[in-house]
Amino acid sequence: MRPFEYIRPGAVGEASQILAERGDGAFLIGGGSAAVVMLRLGVVRPECVVDLGGVAGLRGIEANGALRIGALTPIRALELDGGARSRWGLLAEAASQVANVRVRNAATVGGAVAYGEPQTDTPTALTALGASVRAASAKGERAVPIGEFYLGPYETVLAPGEIVVGVDVPEPPPHTGGAHLKFTIGSPENKPVANASALVTLDPASGKCAGARAAMGAAGPTPVAAQAAEGLLGEFPSPERIAEVAAAAAEEADPMEDLRGPVWHKRRVLKVLVERALLCATQRAQA
Amino acid sequence: MPTLEAADKAAGRVAYMGDLVIPGMAHAKIVRSPLPHARIVAIDAEAARALPGVVCVLTRDEVRADPDMEEIYGFVYRDAPLVAIDKARHQGDIVAVVVAEDAATAEEAAELVDVDYEELPAVMNVREALADGAPRVHEEFFPIAPELRPQAGTNICHHATIGCGDIARGFAEADFVYEDEFSAPPVQHCALDLHAVVAQVEDGQITVWTNCQSPFPLGRELERMFKMPARVIVPYVGGGFGSKSRDRLECVITAAAKLAGRPVRCVLSQEETFMTFIRPAYANRIQTGVKRDGTIVARRNTFYVDVGGYAISGARSANNTLKVATGPYRIPHAEVNCYAVYTNKPPSSPYRGLPTTQHTMAYEAQLDRIARDLGMDRLEIRRKNLVRDGDTHVTGDYLRSAHARECMEKAAAAIGWDAPLPASPDGKTLRGRGVSCTIKYTLTPARQMSENGAEIALGQDGVFEIRIGTVNIGQGSDTVMAQIAGDALGVGLDALRVVHSDTARVPVDSSTTASRSTYHMGRAVVEAAGVLKGRILEAAAQLLERGADSLALTSEGVEPEDGGGDGGGVSYAELARRVGSPLAAQGECIVGGTYDAPDGKTYPIASTFWTFASCAAEVEVDAETGQARIVQAAAAATTGTAINPRSIETQLEGGVGQELGPTLFEQMTWDESGQLLNAALLDYPLPTMETMPRYEPRYVDHPFEGGPFGAKGMGEVGAVVVPGAVLNAVYDATGVLFHEMPLLPHKILEALDAKSAAAQ
Numbered sequence A: 001m002r003p004f005e006y007i008r009p010g011a012v013g014e015a016s017q018i019l020a021e022r023g024d025g026a027f028l029i030g031g032g033s034a035a036v037v038m039l040r041l042g043v044v045r046p047e048c049v050v051d052l053g054g055v056a057g058l059r060g061i062e063a064n065g066a067l068r069i070g071a072l073t074p075i076r077a078l079e080l081d082g083g084a085r086s087r088w089g090l091l092a093e094a095a096s097q098v099a100n101v102r103v104r105n106a107a108t109v110g111g112a113v114a115y116g117e118p119q120t121d122t123p124t125a126l127t128a129l130g131a132s133v134r135a136a137s138a139k140g141e142r143a144v145p146i147g148e149f150y151l152g153p154y155e156t157v158l159a160p161g162e163i164v165v166g167v168d169v170p171e172p173p174p175h176t177g178g179a180h181l182k183f184t185i186g187s188p189e190n191k192p193v194a195n196a197s198a199l200v201t202l203d204p205a206s207g208k209c210a211g212a213r214a215a216m217g218a219a220g221p222t223p224v225a226a227q228a229a230e231g232l233l234g235e236f237p238s239p240e241r242i243a244e245v246a247a248a249a250a251e252e253a254d255p256m257e258d259l260r261g262p263v264w265h266k267r268r269v270l271k272v273l274v275e276r277a278l279l280c281a282t283q284r285a286q287a
Numbered sequence B: 001m002p003t004l005e006a007a008d009k010a011a012g013r014v015a016y017m018g019d020l021v022i023p024g025m026a027h028a029k030i031v032r033s034p035l036p037h038a039r040i041v042a043i044d045a046e047a048a049r050a051l052p053g054v055v056c057v058l059t060r061d062e063v064r065a066d067p068d069m070e071e072i073y074g075f076v077y078r079d080a081p082l083v084a085i086d087k088a089r090h091q092g093d094i095v096a097v098v099v100a101e102d103a104a105t106a107e108e109a110a111e112l113v114d115v116d117y118e119e120l121p122a123v124m125n126v127r128e129a130l131a132d133g134a135p136r137v138h139e140e141f142f143p144i145a146p147e148l149r150p151q152a153g154t155n156i157c158h159h160a161t162i163g164c165g166d167i168a169r170g171f172a173e174a175d176f177v178y179e180d181e182f183s184a185p186p187v188q189h190c191a192l193d194l195h196a197v198v199a200q201v202e203d204g205q206i207t208v209w210t211n212c213q214s215p216f217p218l219g220r221e222l223e224r225m226f227k228m229p230a231r232v233i234v235p236y237v238g239g240g241f242g243s244k245s246r247d248r249l250e251c252v253i254t255a256a257a258k259l260a261g262r263p264v265r266c267v268l269s270q271e272e273t274f275m276t277f278i279r280p281a282y283a284n285r286i287q288t289g290v291k292r293d294g295t296i297v298a299r300r301n302t303f304y305v306d307v308g309g310y311a312i313s314g315a316r317s318a319n320n321t322l323k324v325a326t327g328p329y330r331i332p333h334a335e336v337n338c339y340a341v342y343t344n345k346p347p348s349s350p351y352r353g354l355p356t357t358q359h360t361m362a363y364e365a366q367l368d369r370i371a372r373d374l375g376m377d378r379l380e381i382r383r384k385n386l387v388r389d390g391d392t393h394v395t396g397d398y399l400r401s402a403h404a405r406e407c408m409e410k411a412a413a414a415i416g417w418d419a420p421l422p423a424s425p426d427g428k429t430l431r432g433r434g435v436s437c438t439i440k441y442t443l444t445p446a447r448q449m450s451e452n453g454a455e456i457a458l459g460q461d462g463v464f465e466i467r468i469g470t471v472n473i474g475q476g477s478d479t480v481m482a483q484i485a486g487d488a489l490g491v492g493l494d495a496l497r498v499v500h501s502d503t504a505r506v507p508v509d510s511s512t513t514a515s516r517s518t519y520h521m522g523r524a525v526v527e528a529a530g531v532l533k534g535r536i537l538e539a540a541a542q543l544l545e546r547g548a549d550s551l552a553l554t555s556e557g558v559e560p561e562d563g564g565g566d567g568g569g570v571s572y573a574e575l576a577r578r579v580g581s582p583l584a585a586q587g588e589c590i591v592g593g594t595y596d597a598p599d600g601k602t603y604p605i606a607s608t609f610w611t612f613a614s615c616a617a618e619v620e621v622d623a624e625t626g627q628a629r630i631v632q633a634a635a636a637a638t639t640g641t642a643i644n645p646r647s648i649e650t651q652l653e654g655g656v657g658q659e660l661g662p663t664l665f666e667q668m669t670w671d672e673s674g675q676l677l678n679a680a681l682l683d684y685p686l687p688t689m690e691t692m693p694r695y696e697p698r699y700v701d702h703p704f705e706g707g708p709f710g711a712k713g714m715g716e717v718g719a720v721v722v723p724g725a726v727l728n729a730v731y732d733a734t735g736v737l738f739h740e741m742p743l744l745p746h747k748i749l750e751a752l753d754a755k756s757a758a759a760q
Ligand SMILES: Cc1cc2nc3c(=O)[nH]c(=O)nc-3n(C[C@H](O)[C@H](O)[C@H](O)COP(=O)(O)OP(=O)(O)OC[C@H]3O[C@@H](n4cnc5c(N)ncnc54)[C@H](O)[C@@H]3O)c2cc1C
Pocket: A027, A028, A029, A030, A031, A032, A033, A034, A035, A036, A052, A071, A097, A098, A099, A100, A103, A106, A107, A108, A109, A110, A111, A112, A113, A114, A115, A117, A119, A120, A121, A122, A162, A163, A164, A165, A188, A189, A190, A191, A192
């Protein structure tokens, strides 16, 4: 690893300014779980590392209407947060499936969102939940719907100097169930072959589906919100219908052949994951 | 019992190579070839040398300029240049070494070394390497070990055949002949402790600190290479699994230290280990002739081992497994053909029993196919054919302590073989069980000779110091040797201390490999302890003015046998001080030669002892995704007397934990241009605690005649038996016999699809 200058600013504005001024020479780290590997392997060779860890006010979870999550909140805190578990269970479940407890303690929600790795779990869950990303720079703050946040693998709409400061997740309506599933070869630290999140809302009077969303990870360059899920609206979410919807969702995916397998297999896995996630979400919505 | 160093290791108080600091040491970074096969046209290291903080750069020019430096090393197969001379033979081949004041500068300077490569056509696998007119990896052959036989004009660096009976007659007598081809790709050992060396050349003397598994052969090789005495010191080693059994860094870094004129340290990155030593690609064709009743009458196993760009380690380990390639079965007519083949992959080395593991996978999977075909029970066909005491092995050895069947029964019982498998109402979960049996050799010399020695000395502090060459690589060797010495002397562990693997301080030892140490070093320790005990009794007798036969060794000192501890004895510290001259003794372990069997005949010894083992596994296959999961597994091995049962259990457990990776998902992958795609743990999946199945270790501990207190070795077999059992369990679950590891989900799903398409 090449030596670098290490800067630990105390405020977002200051961090953003350093990043803007130093341009490509600066590299931002949140929890460092991916960033340190990138440094060590020489994927990035910055002159200076800007560690967000010292910025005050970016840590914590507030459940007040929407779930407001500070960028520096560890994934582990999200996994264990009472509010998130009770009403945003899908998100807490996705967090609980990230790698292992060491990684979950290090990785932050802001880092998970900003990293933009197509295989990661958190962005998939946030896509199903319709979250928005709060980004800030010296010029101010803006909110970007998660569906518009990603441009490609490891590529986001963040402008130079712009930092993710938090994520807002709207509260799902009553009678909603959610589930997140992933498929990994080998140990849970390995990048998943694919993952999927589902969110199902039922009309308690009729038992029919009043809302259905599904999202898929490692299913294309960015998280894929499966349009097919809406096919369940107004219907009874029977296993047969869910299987059809999941098959259609998998067709919307555009996975890539890589070390984790060929395209046809990833599509099959995505179908199974979406199907099982929708079934599980439906059961949870009924409970 | 836990190992002697367990508490210190858990508390972080044990120093490994990475912790070693030698005053004045500089840091090395290796410049590696990006191409698998390339002529080296020119090397320009001027910019690197000019960088402030750079001490020197070692290239072929510096090696050639030094008349006291040989160019080519390898103590089994001499074919590896210190740094590439004319060409690079694998991606990551060592082209130059940059030495600098600190590691970061060395790294930066290494990028400034400008190498002009002319790409050559590469042979990336055995098939390509054996094709007519294939590019040659080496133009000449330099085998050192006498049993190695290259085939001139080819990429075959070793070919050998063994057999027994009359193979043609055997197949003619068979009712059915089955033929299968199996294969497995390379994987990496991924030992926690990365390869590391500190070398110092000072006052005409080499000192090398390294985490290598063969300090003595390495020392002799250093002496030959540099024409001066060499001392090799090996601290605690955090695992090797075969990746450290031969030299790949030590000679090179010594050359760099000589050039630098100061100690030089080199620690590989995890990524570099993927280009240093790997488990080779394996392929075989196995033909087995059976009678209608399941009796095996003939077997031929022809196997190909991809040794990579250098045969420094891989050729001989391939050859060694000739002895076990037909399995633990009584087969009257057998033939084994071994081909070790050069390619442009990184060099190969053993991997926890390799390639016995792949042989076992092949003959065990085929045996399940035969059983299914003949409508026989899978345990029954094994009971019928497994070897027994007094059988003659394919090598001509007389087998004793051949408790192969007992291993199988114990492993099968441990997973509840006969209990019904849980049902899967929706048909989405397929379940099955499988078993596998193996036989493993230990390294054994062709003629009778001493393989290693041990020394025990009573120190002035009253502690017995056990001096052994065995490398403490995490297997618990210090503990077992202390237990053996303690029992043989009659003293407790508190009165013992172990000094290991420093060629200047301990007697010679051949290597810490092939499950050999408990038996071989254990015997030397028993002998040393016996001699020392006599000397101590004699010295004490003189001092106490009593007959030596009225005295005994206890934990506290030498006491009169009838004395009941009320004085009249002498403590060890006092004895040592009063005797003045050192109280010490050496022992050795002589092996090889021939065996005079109870039947009155004399037999050859291809292996000092044979270890038998079995694994039974239960798997679950997700029929929708193709994912196989090991639900539970058990392994049983013949250990002889279990000296430290806890170490045996953890060795077996570690074997399963490690080998389930290559069985289910691990593999190194190259693209079409010969570039390795996953030389980093980010993209290379490894087993972890979370992938460990429910696991039951078992041992079959009938004392082994000749072993120290009846013990023999078993360090590898826990791993060796895993793939066969899992392949067979998946076969049982899905009805599909796989011929290739790893059992990746898409491979299984593809096979299930094909099966259901065929059924329609
Ligand atoms: C072994 C391992 C296994 C893993 N497995 C999984 C898994 O199964 N599922 C999963 O979802 N995740 C997994 N992860 C986590 C994931 O890949 C990332 O490591 C993690 O999400 C990054 O979070 P971080 O806070 O550590 O970010 P860092 O590593 O600090 O940064 C990552 C990137 O994001 C940028 N960045 C960080 N914070 C911000 C911010 N606030 N604003 C703008 N840019 C920022 C950095 O500049 C950098 O480019 C795994 C990680 C490891 C190391």
